[in-house]
Amino acid sequence: MRRSALPVLALTGALALAGCGGSGDGDAKAKLSVSSSYMPQPVSADMAAGFLTITNKGGTQDELTSVTSDTAGEITMHDTVGGAMEEVTSFTVPAHGQLVFKSGGNHLMFEKLKRRPKQGQTIPLTLTFAKSGPLTVEMPVKSATYNPSTGH
Template sequence: MRRPAAAAAVLAGALLLAGCGGGSGAAPDLSVGSAYIPQPVSDSMAAGFLTITNKGEGEDELTSVTSEAGEVSVHRTVDGRMKAADRLPIPARGELVLESGANHLMFEKLTRRLQEGETVTVELRFAHSDPVTVTMPVKSATYRPADGHSGH
């Protein structure tokens, strides 16, 4: 009679641990806002800016971006120099801000000249979260968002 009780206790303990997540149990919770593309002066290149907010307890990383408008890469700006980055971190309970003069999206080999008033759809891919599709309006070349993300 003791064996079934012991087996039940072990099973209950295993289920309790599984319910705690087994690992860290921390998941990212991502949303995207403040997305825009300043009207480019070039026929073939443009920059894109947005903010990824993570309300979750787990960190994530932006790993790639695709768009029908052309090739898109993630660029990191360090000491005034930009270079392609494989990924950019999104901290738990934090933000990844892509802004003018700092980290940003770089559109190359544009399939059409982007004009103010148009929109461009991009798909953001992450290390841990599902992809997110974002519609980015093309704004005037001098546009700066009201939230202050203008490259400080």
């Protein structure tokens, strides 16, 4: 009787370990969310900038590959290094990390505006990621001089 219990215990232990491994698999995916999005009211009739933070709480990095909106003919992504702005085709969103777009740093450029956004409006955006697919965001339009650190 004792011998037959041993294989059952071994099988039960193996299944329990397999179950534990399976529950961790959810962390292997990117888990993306967006916060702190805003567009300063544009001073130009055909261009605007946009800023936001993408947080990845998952265990796998992802890549922001494009941004689209019915407000602009084109949205380009820019990296700023040492004060020099450069257009890029994608940005990495690190596992358990953030991708930050802020004034003076990485940012979005809304080009060929179809209408000039006004303070108080929201701009719908679709962020497309290599692994996670699209994410829709409502970006509020703030004053032209808005500073997120002061909220004004």
